[in-house]
Amino acid sequence: MTFKTVSRCVELSEIEKNDFNLNISRYVSAAKPEEVIDLVEVNRALAESESDIKKFTDEHNAYLKELGVDLLKSP
Structure with a gap:
Protein backbone atom coordinates (compact mmCIF):
# COMPACT_ATOMS: atom_id res chain seq x y z
CA MET A 1 0.00 0.00 0.00
CA THR A 2 1.28 3.49 -0.86
CA PHE A 3 0.29 6.81 0.65
CA LYS A 4 1.92 9.39 -1.62
CA THR A 5 2.73 11.91 1.10
CA VAL A 6 3.23 9.49 3.98
CA SER A 7 5.05 6.38 2.83
CA ARG A 8 6.14 4.19 -0.04
CA CYS A 9 8.22 1.08 -0.57
CA VAL A 10 11.73 1.70 -1.83
CA GLU A 11 14.43 -0.57 -3.14
CA LEU A 12 17.57 -1.07 -1.10
CA SER A 13 19.51 0.39 -4.01
CA GLU A 14 17.64 3.69 -3.58
CA ILE A 15 18.47 3.73 0.13
CA GLU A 16 22.09 3.01 -0.70
CA LYS A 17 22.08 5.80 -3.30
CA ASN A 18 20.93 8.15 -0.50
CA ASP A 19 23.90 7.04 1.66
CA PHE A 20 21.52 5.02 3.85
CA ASN A 21 19.83 8.21 4.98
CA LEU A 22 16.31 7.23 6.05
CA ASN A 23 14.99 10.77 6.31
CA ILE A 24 11.39 10.56 5.07
CA SER A 25 11.69 13.67 2.90
CA ARG A 26 14.25 11.85 0.74
CA TYR A 27 11.62 9.33 -0.30
CA VAL A 28 8.22 11.03 -0.13
CA SER A 29 7.07 14.62 -0.59
CA ALA A 30 4.39 16.22 1.56
CA ALA A 31 4.12 19.17 -0.81
CA LYS A 32 0.78 19.62 -2.48
CA PRO A 33 0.87 20.09 -6.24
Missing part, protein backbone atom coordinates in the same frame (compact mmCIF):
# COMPACT_ATOMS: atom_id res chain seq x y z
CA GLU A 34 0.36 23.67 -7.36
CA GLU A 35 -3.02 24.57 -8.80
CA VAL A 36 -2.89 25.15 -12.53
CA ILE A 37 -4.50 28.48 -13.38
CA ASP A 38 -5.95 28.99 -16.85
CA LEU A 39 -4.70 32.53 -17.49
CA VAL A 40 -6.66 32.83 -20.73
CA GLU A 41 -9.90 32.08 -18.87
CA VAL A 42 -9.00 34.41 -15.99
CA ASN A 43 -8.22 37.20 -18.46
CA ARG A 44 -11.51 36.59 -20.30
CA ALA A 45 -13.48 36.71 -17.05
CA LEU A 46 -11.70 39.91 -15.99
CA ALA A 47 -12.46 41.59 -19.32
CA GLU A 48 -16.11 40.51 -19.02
CA SER A 49 -16.30 41.89 -15.47
CA GLU A 50 -14.77 45.20 -16.54
CA SER A 51 -17.29 45.42 -19.39
CA ASP A 52 -20.16 44.71 -16.98
CA ILE A 53 -18.89 47.36 -14.54
CA LYS A 54 -18.77 49.98 -17.31
CA LYS A 55 -22.25 49.01 -18.53
CA PHE A 56 -23.80 49.18 -15.05
CA THR A 57 -21.95 52.40 -14.16
CA ASP A 58 -23.29 54.04 -17.32
CA GLU A 59 -26.80 52.81 -16.51
CA HIS A 60 -26.51 54.03 -12.92
CA ASN A 61 -25.22 57.41 -14.09
CA ALA A 62 -28.28 57.81 -16.33
CA TYR A 63 -30.48 57.56 -13.21
CA LEU A 64 -28.22 59.93 -11.26
CA LYS A 65 -28.38 62.46 -14.11
CA GLU A 66 -32.20 62.37 -14.03
CA LEU A 67 -32.06 63.08 -10.30
CA GLY A 68 -29.55 65.91 -10.73
CA VAL A 69 -26.95 64.14 -8.62
CA ASP A 70 -23.21 64.02 -9.31
CA LEU A 71 -22.29 61.16 -11.62
CA LEU A 72 -19.92 58.36 -10.77
CA LYS A 73 -16.57 58.35 -12.51
CA SER A 74 -16.48 55.83 -15.31
CA PRO A 75 -13.80 53.15 -14.89
Whole structure:
Protein backbone atom coordinates (compact mmCIF):
# COMPACT_ATOMS: atom_id res chain seq x y z
CA MET A 1 0.00 0.00 0.00
CA THR A 2 1.28 3.49 -0.86
CA PHE A 3 0.29 6.81 0.65
CA LYS A 4 1.92 9.39 -1.62
CA THR A 5 2.73 11.91 1.10
CA VAL A 6 3.23 9.49 3.98
CA SER A 7 5.05 6.38 2.83
CA ARG A 8 6.14 4.19 -0.04
CA CYS A 9 8.22 1.08 -0.57
CA VAL A 10 11.73 1.70 -1.83
CA GLU A 11 14.43 -0.57 -3.14
CA LEU A 12 17.57 -1.07 -1.10
CA SER A 13 19.51 0.39 -4.01
CA GLU A 14 17.64 3.69 -3.58
CA ILE A 15 18.47 3.73 0.13
CA GLU A 16 22.09 3.01 -0.70
CA LYS A 17 22.08 5.80 -3.30
CA ASN A 18 20.93 8.15 -0.50
CA ASP A 19 23.90 7.04 1.66
CA PHE A 20 21.52 5.02 3.85
CA ASN A 21 19.83 8.21 4.98
CA LEU A 22 16.31 7.23 6.05
CA ASN A 23 14.99 10.77 6.31
CA ILE A 24 11.39 10.56 5.07
CA SER A 25 11.69 13.67 2.90
CA ARG A 26 14.25 11.85 0.74
CA TYR A 27 11.62 9.33 -0.30
CA VAL A 28 8.22 11.03 -0.13
CA SER A 29 7.07 14.62 -0.59
CA ALA A 30 4.39 16.22 1.56
CA ALA A 31 4.12 19.17 -0.81
CA LYS A 32 0.78 19.62 -2.48
CA PRO A 33 0.87 20.09 -6.24
CA GLU A 34 0.36 23.67 -7.36
CA GLU A 35 -3.02 24.57 -8.80
CA VAL A 36 -2.89 25.15 -12.53
CA ILE A 37 -4.50 28.48 -13.38
CA ASP A 38 -5.95 28.99 -16.85
CA LEU A 39 -4.70 32.53 -17.49
CA VAL A 40 -6.66 32.83 -20.73
CA GLU A 41 -9.90 32.08 -18.87
CA VAL A 42 -9.00 34.41 -15.99
CA ASN A 43 -8.22 37.20 -18.46
CA ARG A 44 -11.51 36.59 -20.30
CA ALA A 45 -13.48 36.71 -17.05
CA LEU A 46 -11.70 39.91 -15.99
CA ALA A 47 -12.46 41.59 -19.32
CA GLU A 48 -16.11 40.51 -19.02
CA SER A 49 -16.30 41.89 -15.47
CA GLU A 50 -14.77 45.20 -16.54
CA SER A 51 -17.29 45.42 -19.39
CA ASP A 52 -20.16 44.71 -16.98
CA ILE A 53 -18.89 47.36 -14.54
CA LYS A 54 -18.77 49.98 -17.31
CA LYS A 55 -22.25 49.01 -18.53
CA PHE A 56 -23.80 49.18 -15.05
CA THR A 57 -21.95 52.40 -14.16
CA ASP A 58 -23.29 54.04 -17.32
CA GLU A 59 -26.80 52.81 -16.51
CA HIS A 60 -26.51 54.03 -12.92
CA ASN A 61 -25.22 57.41 -14.09
CA ALA A 62 -28.28 57.81 -16.33
CA TYR A 63 -30.48 57.56 -13.21
CA LEU A 64 -28.22 59.93 -11.26
CA LYS A 65 -28.38 62.46 -14.11
CA GLU A 66 -32.20 62.37 -14.03
CA LEU A 67 -32.06 63.08 -10.30
CA GLY A 68 -29.55 65.91 -10.73
CA VAL A 69 -26.95 64.14 -8.62
CA ASP A 70 -23.21 64.02 -9.31
CA LEU A 71 -22.29 61.16 -11.62
CA LEU A 72 -19.92 58.36 -10.77
CA LYS A 73 -16.57 58.35 -12.51
CA SER A 74 -16.48 55.83 -15.31
CA PRO A 75 -13.80 53.15 -14.89
